[in-house]
Amino acid sequence: MATRRIHYGWIVAGVTFLTLLVSAGIRSTPGVLMVPLETQFGWERTATTFPLAINLALYGLCGPFAAALMEKYGIKRLMVLSLLLLAVGTGLSAWMQTTWEFTLLWGVIIGIGTGFTSNVLGAVVTNRWFRERRGLVIGILTASGATGQLVFLPLLAKLATDVNWQWTVWLTSIAALIGVVFALVFMREKPSDAGVLPYGQTEPQEEMAKPSVKNPFRVAFGGLKLGFRSKDFWLLAGSFFVCGLSTNGLIGTHLIPACMDHGIPEVTAASMLAVMGIFDLIGTTFSGWLSDRADSRRLLFWYYGLRGLSLVFLPYALDSNFLSMSVFVVFYGLDWIATVPPTVKLCNKAFGAQSGVVYGWVSASHQLGAATAAFGGGLLHTVLGSYTFVFVVAGVLCVTAAGFVLRIRKGKDVAVQQAM
Known part of the structure; x- marks a missing residue:
């Protein structure tokens, strides 16, 4: 029999990349919707950012439970359910008229939908299908968030500006339905379902007996209990809180409005985020490659x-010329979520077979930080009239986190033996 030229793990990784791309594109959409909704309905900045804070918090808090639910019900079912929630939530939002509808659809429904397709999904798929190139694969899957911005943001901003904001949510709804089709057709649960071994594994290994998972909530909280006892968990979760605060919560939510405050058109600002996504795709993939070869703690330090330095520089760039802003876009883009591959690597080393669920809680901390910045940034903008103070504080917190990560134990590689 001829040997397959493409290992099926790469096809599964491709479907996962598409799912995460659509989810990321939908998560980035509120940055485009914020000003049009305020203009049409007369809402204040706090009214448009509060649902987004709920969205980001649920996105993170669903992660640990998503890992446990994947173990019990399967990755494919959860992917399809999540994408359907995203399709329904975005589609119905075209008819919303009040802030409570915005909160229900974009805060709760879409928050849960994106939460079940968070970075935890990428970590679970990577650990299940790959024995080699894990850092590279998790880097590529993490970079799907940047690619989602690249694909969606300029087009969404153009539709919101030239047509109306309803077209943006209809487009994202269609994209989610396309993701459902790909998941149903191509997704497989584990390598044996495709008749292959995990990528890089040369000989079959006896599957470890696993108890039936009757209560995913017990599994999720068991992972949290394990993490609570570890200093490394608190260092990882604390630094990842700052990561979420400074990326999804602050730049992802507030960069477009901040640009518009300084006279930069919305489409131009969205294009900046898209370009940032290009460089994040490069930076995060390269970070995954580096995490297979270098000390992850030192990578996180840098x-x-x-x-942090780039965020302190941002207020100057916004008040300066196009060249300064371009430097920020390139520099920050390369560093956007390059933190994920080394963080996953350190979590695997520290927690071994339980790393999937524990990383879910670390990822939850990331999104709680994002929620804090999404609402807090809007609140401080309302009070102070600008984002300068917010950007500087976030920069200082990033520099502080750089010191935290050096205190994580180096540890030794642990074989991640889990069915996730």
């Missing part, structure tokens, strides 16, 4: 430290 990522957080340089990100």
Whole structure:
């Protein structure tokens, strides 16, 4: 029999990339919707950012439970359910008229839908299908968030500006339905379903007996209990809180409105985020490659430290010329979520077979930080009239996180033996 030229794990990774791309594109949409909704309905900035804070919080808090639910019900079922929630939530939002409808659809329904297709999905798929190139694969899957911005944001901003904001949510709804089709056709649960071994594994290994998972909530909280006892967990969760605060919550939510405050058109601002996505795709993939070869703690030290300096520089760039803003876009883009591959690597080393669920809680901390910045940034903008103070504080927190990560134990590689 001829040997397959493409290992099926790469096809599964491709479907996962598409799912995460659609989810990321939908998560980035509120940055485009914020000003049009305020203009049409007369809402204040706090009214448009509060649902987004709920969205980001649920996105993170669903992660640990998503890992446990994947173990019990399967990755494919959860992917399809999540994408259907995204399709329904975005589609119905075209007819919303009040802030409570915005909160229900974009805060709760879409928050849960994106939460079940968070970075935890990428970590679970990578650990199940790959024995080699894990850092590279998790880097590529993490970079799907950047690619989602690249694909969606300029087009969504153009539709919101030239047509109306309803077209943006209809487009994202259609994209989610396309993702459902791909998941149904191509997704497989585990390598044996495709008649292959995990990528990089040369000999069959006896599957470890696993108890039936009757209560995913017990599994999820069991992972949290394990993490609570570890200093490494608190260092990882604390630094990842700052990561979420400084990326999804602050730049992802507020960069477009901040640009518009300084006279930069919405489409131009959205294009900046898209270009940032290009460089994030490069930076995060390269970070995954590096995490297979270098000390992940030192990588995180440089990522957080340089990100902090770039955020302190941002207010100057916004008040300066196009060249300064271009430097920020390139520099920050390369560092956007390059933190994920080394964080996953350190979590695997520290927690072994339980790393999937524990990383879910670390990822939850990331999104709680994002929720804090999404609402807090809007609140402070309302009070102070600008984002300058917010950007500087976020930069200082990033530099502080750079010091935290050096205190994580180096540890040794642990074989992640889990069915996730």
